[in-house]
Amino acid sequence: xxxxxxxxxxxxxxxxxxxxxxxxxxxxxxxxxxxxxxxxxxxxxxxxxxxxxxxxxxxxxxxxxxxxxxxxxxxxxxxxxxxxxxxxxxxxxxxxxxxxxxxxxxx
Amino acid sequence: xxxxxxxxxxxxxxxxxxxxxxxxxxxxxxxxxxxxxxxxxxxxxxxxxxxxxxxxxxxxxxxxxxxxxxxxxxxxxxxxxxxxxxxxxxxxxxxxxxxxxxxxxxxxxxxxx
Numbered sequence: 053x054x055x056x057x058x059x060x061x062x063x064x065x066x067x068x069x070x071x072x073x074x075x076x077x078x079x080x081x082x083x084x085x086x087x088x089x090x091x092x093x094x095x096x097x098x099x100x101x102x103x104x105x106x107x108x109x110x111x112x113x114x115x116x117x118x119x120x121x122x123x124x125x126x127x128x129x130x131x132x133x134x135x136x137x138x139x140x141x142x143x144x145x146x147x148x149x150x151x152x153x154x155x156x157x158x159x
Numbered sequence: 160x161x162x163x164x165x166x167x168x169x170x171x172x173x174x175x176x177x178x179x180x181x182x183x184x185x186x187x188x189x190x191x192x193x194x195x196x197x198x199x200x201x202x203x204x205x206x207x208x209x210x211x212x213x214x215x216x217x218x219x220x221x222x223x224x225x226x227x228x229x230x231x232x233x234x235x236x237x238x239x240x241x242x243x244x245x246x247x248x249x250x251x252x253x254x255x256x257x258x259x260x261x262x263x264x265x266x267x268x269x270x271x272x
Contacts, residue, residue, distance in 0.1 A: 088204075095264055096204065096262055097262075098258070098261075101259060107259070143258060146218060147209070147218055147220075148196070150206065151203075152203050153203045153204075
């Protein structure tokens with residue numbers, strides 16, 4: 053099975069900060085990577101698919117990059133609505149796997 | 160609009176069974192492979208199972224293999240998860256999902272005596 057490792061687990065940041073979250077796959081997944089945002093009590097929301105494609109309706113301050121085994125999610129200027137938990141997910145295999153999550157907290 | 164609505168969750172004793180349903184609308188359900196994903200309280204997301212668009216292939220996480228069965232009825236636009244021999248560690252919110260479809264609200268399964 054493909055393992056996904058996210059870092060950091062928790063991130064403290066202020067409104068306006070540039071934030072970067074990293075996800076590493078245990079083997080190459082080409083660009084078959086998605087990023088989700090989840091708020092407490094809510095379902096995950098797709099932000100990025102195919103490593104760098106922005107889902108419709110998602111603000112342009114979110115961007116994704118990477119291929120193979122190393123990926124990043126960047127929020128260019130953190131907004132109050134962005135404090136949440138973020139997950140990466142590989143879908144190179146039909147047996148999906150998720151990173152353990154990164155909680156973005158208010159500094 | 161595209162919608163996935165999970166149901167069937169509840170409180171069940173260890174060792175018992177439960178069947179979850181996911182009603183799909185607003186898209187051609189029979190064209191999509193579908194997944195179940197779960198989230199234990201306060202924990203991350205865990206993939207559970209996948210079924211091909213036509214039901215021809217099914218795959219499971221090791222943690223549920225032999226106990227859970229995924230199925231679908233394309234005539235009813237509905238996905239199912241039959242859960243047998245439930246354990247306390249199966250307690251979670253269960254979501255049906257496909258990559259570029261908005262996730263439903265999930266259904267909570269609590270396994271407790």
